[in-house]
Amino acid sequence: MMINRNYNYKWLCMLRCSSLDEESVKLLKDAGCIMVFLGLESGSDKMLLNMNKKANVCQFSKGINLLKKYDVLVHGNFITGFPGENDQTVKETINFIRSCGIDFYRSQLWYYDHITPIHKDKDLYNLKGSSFEWEHSTMNSKSAMEIIYDIFKDINDPVWMPQNSLFNFDSLLQLYDFGFNEQNIKLILSTFRDCVCLSLTDKNGEIGTDIMLKLQKTINFQHTSEKIKNIERDMFFNLE
Secondary structure, X not given: OHHHHOOOOOEEEEEOHHHOOHHHHHHHHHOOEEXXXXXXXXXXXXXXXXXXXXXXXXXXXXXXXHHHHOXXXXXXXXXXXXXXOOHHHHHHXXXXXXXXOOOEEEEEEOOEOOOOXXXXXXXXXXXXXXXXXXXXXXXXXXXHHHHHHHHHHHOOOOEEOOXXXXXXXXXXXXXXXXXXXXXXXXXXXXXXHHHHHHHHHOOOOOOOHHHXXXXXXXXXXXXXXXXXXXXXXHHHHHHO
């Protein structure tokens, strides 16, 4: 229906890429979908089984390849620390993030909620604690956070996406509407990540030449849209 009515707008959605086939991806693209959010959660088949995801890494890869074939931007979300997580499963997930072809990613700390099915297996995994403070047989929340930091620090391709802030997945669509393109957005997020990494590793450190050059590029886009020029003017006015 959306294709037949030729709606003139772009949209994004959340979906399960393990269920995709080429026909459905082509329909998504033709209907105006330009980006998708995938709750992949892990790049380890062992962890996907523990999570009862009813999907495997091979299915994820196939779905992502189809999405990229039709130039749909892909964000992959990952969870670190689910019961059963260990050094090997983390390594598998990191390798998957690097190689699967997604455009953006985020790794989040597992949240232990006692109303979720995994709580029934608390004795099996020796689960203790709740929310973001927990431990089980193979990991605890503190070590999981250290892993998340290492992932954030070491992986810049795909590009890290902020969480629960003024900028998140939905913000991408707004930037596209303002005239930014994929390269602009990735450069902005990559530069922001570089600055955060610097502040975390050396609070008194100065921004190096490489980061400065990237910062200059992010504010020197040659936009033709009057809307963007007005936004930039307002942003710098507010900063002053």
